[in-house]
Amino acid sequence: MTELSRRDWLLSDHPASRRQARLGQAYRTWLGFRGNWLAMVGLGVVILLILLAIFADVIAPFDPLIPGDLRTERFLPPGSGAHLLGTDDQARDIFSRIVHGSRLTLMVVALVSVIATPIGMIVGTTAGYFGGWTDAILMRITDIFLAFPRLILALAFVSALGPGIENAIIAIAITSWPPYARLARAETLTIRDSDFINAARLQGASSLRILWGHVTPLCLSSVIIRVTLDMAGIILTAAGLGFLGLGAQPPQPEWGAMIASGRQFLLDFWWVATMPGIAIFIVSLGFNLLGDGLRDVLDPKARK
Amino acid sequence: MDAKDEGRHSALLSFLNRAGRLVVTVALTFLGLLLATFLIGRVVPIDPVLAVVGDRATQSTYDQAYKALGLDKSLAEQFWIYLQKVVTGDFGTSFMTKRPILEDIARTFPATLELATAGILIGTILGIPVGVWAAVRQGKLFDQIVRVLGLVGYSAPIFWLALVGLLLFYAKLGWVSGPGRIDISNEYVITRQTGIMLLDTALQGEWDAFRNAVSHLVLPASLLGYFSLAYISRMTRSFMLNELSQEYITTARVKGVPEWRIIWVHALRNAAVPLVTVVALSYATLLEGSVLTETVFAWPGLGLYLTNSLQSADMNAVLGATIVVGAVFIGLNLLSDLLYGLLDPRIRRRT
Numbered sequence: 022m023t024e025l026s027r028r029d030w031l032l033s034d035h036p037a038s039r040r041q042a043r044l045g046q047a048y049r050t051w052l053g054f055r056g057n058w059l060a061m062v063g064l065g066v067v068i069l070l071i072l073l074a075i076f077a078d079v080i081a082p083f084d085p086l087i088p089g090d091l092r093t094e095r096f097l098p099p100g101s102g103a104h105l106l107g108t109d110d111q112a113r114d115i116f117s118r119i120v121h122g123s124r125l126t127l128m129v130v131a132l133v134s135v136i137a138t139p140i141g142m143i144v145g146t147t148a149g150y151f152g153g154w155t156d157a158i159l160m161r162i163t164d165i166f167l168a169f170p171r172l173i174l175a176l177a178f179v180s181a182l183g184p185g186i187e188n189a190i191i192a193i194a195i196t197s198w199p200p201y202a203r204l205a206r207a208e209t210l211t212i213r214d215s216d217f218i219n220a221a222r223l224q225g226a227s228s229l230r231i232l233w234g235h236v237t238p239l240c241l242s243s244v245i246i247r248v249t250l251d252m253a254g255i256i257l258t259a260a261g262l263g264f265l266g267l268g269a270q271p272p273q274p275e276w277g278a279m280i281a282s283g284r285q286f287l288l289d290f291w292w293v294a295t296m297p298g299i300a301i302f303i304v305s306l307g308f309n310l311l312g313d314g315l316r317d318v319l320d321p322k323a324r325k
Numbered sequence: 326m327d328a329k330d331e332g333r334h335s336a337l338l339s340f341l342n343r344a345g346r347l348v349v350t351v352a353l354t355f356l357g358l359l360l361a362t363f364l365i366g367r368v369v370p371i372d373p374v375l376a377v378v379g380d381r382a383t384q385s386t387y388d389q390a391y392k393a394l395g396l397d398k399s400l401a402e403q404f405w406i407y408l409q410k411v412v413t414g415d416f417g418t419s420f421m422t423k424r425p426i427l428e429d430i431a432r433t434f435p436a437t438l439e440l441a442t443a444g445i446l447i448g449t450i451l452g453i454p455v456g457v458w459a460a461v462r463q464g465k466l467f468d469q470i471v472r473v474l475g476l477v478g479y480s481a482p483i484f485w486l487a488l489v490g491l492l493l494f495y496a497k498l499g500w501v502s503g504p505g506r507i508d509i510s511n512e513y514v515i516t517r518q519t520g521i522m523l524l525d526t527a528l529q530g531e532w533d534a535f536r537n538a539v540s541h542l543v544l545p546a547s548l549l550g551y552f553s554l555a556y557i558s559r560m561t562r563s564f565m566l567n568e569l570s571q572e573y574i575t576t577a578r579v580k581g582v583p584e585w586r587i588i589w590v591h592a593l594r595n596a597a598v599p600l601v602t603v604v605a606l607s608y609a610t611l612l613e614g615s616v617l618t619e620t621v622f623a624w625p626g627l628g629l630y631l632t633n634s635l636q637s638a639d640m641n642a643v644l645g646a647t648i649v650v651g652a653v654f655i656g657l658n659l660l661s662d663l664l665y666g667l668l669d670p671r672i673r674r675r676t
Binding site: 161162164165166168169170171172173174176177178180181182253257260261264265266267277280284287288291294295297298301302305306309310 | 350353354357358361362365366368476477479480481482483484485486488489491492496609612613614616617620621631632635636638640643644647650651654655658659
């Protein structure tokens with residue numbers, strides 16, 4: 022099959038099979054996404070982050086944790102010798118630390134979305150599907166959580182559970198599910214009384230089966246867009262907790278904690294605190310661009 | 326005449342109804358906040374009895390303190406006692422400063438208020454015109470610049486930007502004063518009245534101290550202002566785009582109303598209604614975001630107090646500060662809801 026005919030097959034107006042229709046739809050979405058170069062930059066940044074995290078051991082020229090020669094290699098400025106971004110107060114290579122830190126960043130983002138999305142989906146779809154008292158109680162709880170200051174509450178949680186990256190992840194996840202619940206509920210309300218749901222109900226499908234098999238898949242795409250848009254915020258919150266000494270603990274190369282430890286040398290050795298900040302900025306900018314692009318392509322309602 | 330009166334009557338009723346429901350929501354949300362802080366205070370791995378009596382205390386002293394703290398009662402009973410204490414403003418005593426938490430909070434809150442207010446003023450005064458103009462020049466260079474500035478504001482960690490700002494404008498260029506609210510030389514010139522430095526110095530006519538306080542405030546406030554500007558200008562732009570595509574704008578153009586009047590009077594007046602909500606929310610976020618900013622600038626506000634207490638595991642202080650920030654946050658959140666209903670006649674009529 023040549024390139025042109027495969028393209029024609031994908032863009033065909035009369036798909037012969039369900040697979041062709043699905044692939045065609047995905048291809049059209051991709052074409053729309055590809056036209057937005059800012060979104061492509063965002064995608065590039067995110068892919069780069071994932072690659073960095075996977076191949077950190079290969080890419081990083083030095084060990085991120087073991088100090089170098091403390092007499093001669095402390096506070097080397099960027100670009101000196103093998104140290105691309107310089108070294109910190111313990112003569113560790115900043116570039117290697119940032120590369121290894123990408124694992125922690127990616128882990129935080131992935132785990133928070135894996136914990137928070139299902140909670141939001143379950144609460145939202147249940148509330149929307151059953152309505153009545155269930156809806157009132159669940160949504161009241163959601164509203165209460167939504168009105169909380171997120172960072173402050175995460176701070177209080179972490180201080181109670183003890184500092185550490187696992188607790189930071191739990192704290193961020195606990196405070197970030199309410200918007201997903203709201204969204205899932207709104208989506209559920211629009212499809213709750215449609216014919217295909219009624220048909221499933223008449224066939225004797227249990228509520229659980231309808232929720233899982235019919236409602237959840239339809240709510241998923243808008244929730245995923247929202248989660249992608251929130252990922253930058255998750256990274257910033259995690260970095261903030263790390264900066265306050267409540268997230269990842271030293272000597273872990275978490276970017277926020279690296280800024281905190283470089284802060285005391287800021288006036289003389291600016292690069293120690295500045296470099297990790299640039300890394301945070303680039304990654305969260307990437308997630309923001311990707312989320313914006315995804316929303317434009319997948320959510321025609323928000324397109325203006 | 327009769328129908329009009331009746332309409333007004335029902336509008337008042339619906340407003341009261343709305344306000345009533347809002348009060349219930351506030352009460353429930355606040356109760357939820359207290360429950361959360363109470364539970365956090367219970368799971369904390371520090372033994373509250375040991376914190377009071379010390380680890381050399383005899384068993385009987387320990388038991389006495391255990392009873393005095395009410396730890397032998399059921400969880401529900403303990404929560405009830407906790408509620409009564411919080412409502413009367415008793416958050417306990419700080420282990421760190423040995424003062425009642427409420428006193429500490431009253432001392433530090435004005436500094437946070439001053440910083441966040443200066444930030445929201447900068448963000449609103451600049452953000453709304455910028456957003457309006459970006460909507461008018463949609464897709465043009467100005468719009469693109471605003472978009473990029475907004476994206477940077479959404480993506481940069483505030484504490485890092487604060488550090489870079491200090492490095493650049495304080496250490497290298499010397500344009501502003503460094504961390505803190507005021508220089509030590511000026512600190513004892515003024516007596517504390519409102520706790521808000523700019524007001525205190527101005528009221529007492531200490532203009533040197535006033536200028537000094539301004540030069541301390543300007544960097545953190547502009548930074549917070551920038552973050553709220555990013556949000557406010559983006560929302561203003563989208564509200565304005567929505568208004569400018571309405572038919573009454575076309576009508577006004579056809580009538581020959583000057584373009585500036587269409588933009589700044591006709592469209593902006595309608596866009597202003599949802600903007601009130603945005604500004605209130607942004608203000609709440611700034612109060613919260615000041616935790617990180619205050620840490621960097623050694624700004625002696627509630628945020629710095631909270632992080633210092635965190636580091637010394639002073640749980641009473643942490644929870645007290647969390648409750649205060651949370652209460653202000655919830656209050657602003659719900660106030661914005663109420664204002665929205667008051668200002669938008671469509672919502673007023675619908676309910």
